[in-house]
Amino acid sequence: MPEHRIRINADFWKGKNVLVTGHTGFKGTWLSLWLQGMGANVTGYSLEPPTNPSLFELCRMEEIVSSTTADIRNMPALTAAIKEAAPDIVFHLAAQPLVRASYMNPIETYEINTMGTVNLLEAVRQAVKSGVPVKAVIHVSTDKCYSQLDEARGYRETDRLGGGDPYSNSKALTELIVSSYRQIYENEAGHSNAKVALASVRAGNVIGGGDWAEDRLIPDCFRAILQGNAVNLRYPQAVRPWQHVLEPLHGYLLLAQHLYEDSQFAQAWNFGPEDSDTVTVEEVVSHLCSKWGGQASYLVDQAEHPHEAHVLRLDCTKSRNLLGWSPRWNLDTAISKSIEWVKGYELKEDCRELCSKQIQEFVEGSELHDH
Template sequence: MPDNRIRINADFWKGKNVFVTGHTGFKGTWLSLWLQGMGANVTGYSLQPPTEPSLFELCRMKEMVTSYIADIRDMPSLTEAIIEAAPDIVFHLAAQPLVRASYLNPIETYEINTMGTINLLEAVRQAKKSSVPIQAVIHVSTDKVYSQLDEERGYRETDRLGGGDPYSNSKALTELIVTSYRQIYEKEESEWSEPVALASVRAGNVIGGGDWAEDRLIPDCFKAILQGKPVKLRYPQAVRPWQHVLEPLHGYLLLAQHIYEDKQYAEAWNFGPNEEDTISVEQVVSSLCSKWGDQAAYQIDSDEHPHEAHVLRLDCTKSRTLLGWSPRWNLDMAISKSIEWVKTYDQLGDCRELCNKQIQEYVEGSESHDH
């Protein structure tokens, strides 16, 4: 593959029709905002926002994107929405994304993540046969798809897939489904004027303003701080690859540009932080509390909790060398930007304006970093 280091190119996205599943979620809202800011026509397909408050509502996204509020498990509705939207590029983010929730509702987790992905890929197939010009599908996966060997070295894209808990396991299954559909799409190329390029992206633990998910570390921290309570840490020594939400989204957008031009890039890709930002839960929370100030504090929760991998690290050599992607904001900056967001929210500031400002700062920072 040539190393042509395409940067995010707003001109590429201008006027493109983009279909985003899971657009009412945390990551989906940030992605839709970024796309919309570059002039893309965004259509979203998702359930109602999963949390209250929600980033989607705080950013008044209904004014900005065409929204289908529907279930990824509803195949006819999904197919109809895709045909109607006639996208050039599809980002599939809709999922049940929480490890703890997957222990409580394994069947629903498998249905949404596994059958939801099959439905999406099959809907793309049907839409393509109806002459919808879909060129690329980015399936958003997770670093938790790898067999949990607690390796000190980072996981590479070619490592064995597995996943112990229902969430991780269901996402590993989606990777196998994506591999199979990539072959279906290639075999049917003769029927379609252009094959659909299908890539899978695996990111680490994302943080950033507007994440209110239950039982997720950074949202739990902010909720506790805003209520004047200490944060409870369930797995203080667990080591995770922490990054600002804009980092993997930058990777997804870059990859979509690449595979739109060159189908060879339709593979699996890791997007994780620099080595020094793969640190323990306690280190992250300690840093967050000291940056927040005002009595922010944490304590260790000694109760029993479901198993989670002790160490997760991602090796992103492939994304760095072949896409020219690399992290722009270190963890310090990611925490600062998240705190800036939560304090703005707490003071009833304009969340959409702040998101757009942070996207702009990220893009400008990355441009100056490049040249």
């Protein structure tokens, strides 16, 4: 495999047909906006935005992407959407993404995450058989798919899959599904001119402007601060790999470029922060409160809560060496950019402009790192 092909090539994306499932979510909106800004023709397949307010609606995304509003579990609708969009590249983000919600609704979590992934991969398979030119599919997974050993070293792509809670476990199952479909795609490639390259990506805890999810640390922080309340910490000593949302998206886009041209990249990939940015919940919140200023504060919740892994770290050596990917914004910058976005939102600034400006800053910063 070639090493150190670093830059995202905007020319590569210009005119490409790209399908994004889960495009109305936080991560999906940022990705769709980035793709559209590079000239890609973006089609989204998703339920209605999962939060109110929603980044998708605030960015007026319906003006710039074509959307199908449907459930990932609806196989006929999904197959029809893929055939109509005729994508060159597919990003599969649609999921039930919250650990606490998975304890409350485990059946729904498994249905959406596991069978939703089967549906997506099978719909791609059927579309390719009918002549749709899909060349690359990226399944978006999570650092929580690994068997939770709480080791000091970061998880590597070859480590054992597992996950204790229903969310984490369902995502581990999707990795097995991806592995199986990779073989199906490869076996069938000889019967047509099309070969679909399938990869999975595992990122850390993403932060950034426009996330209003319930039971997620940084959104909870901003909600509390804006309401004049102390931030309530449920797992203050839990260690997580924190990164700005643009970091893993940068990895997904780079990987897609590689995958489109070379099926050797059809593997699992980690995209996490530097080790120095894998820190405790309390450290992150203390840092955020300090940067926000004023009366921002936090307190530790003493109640019992469902189990979550104590330590999650990612070893991203493979992505660095084979994709030329590396983190651009450290945790301090990620927090600053998140605060900047939220304060802009509070001042009624244009949210699409806020996002586009930060994407541009990220890209320009990446270019500076490349020389």
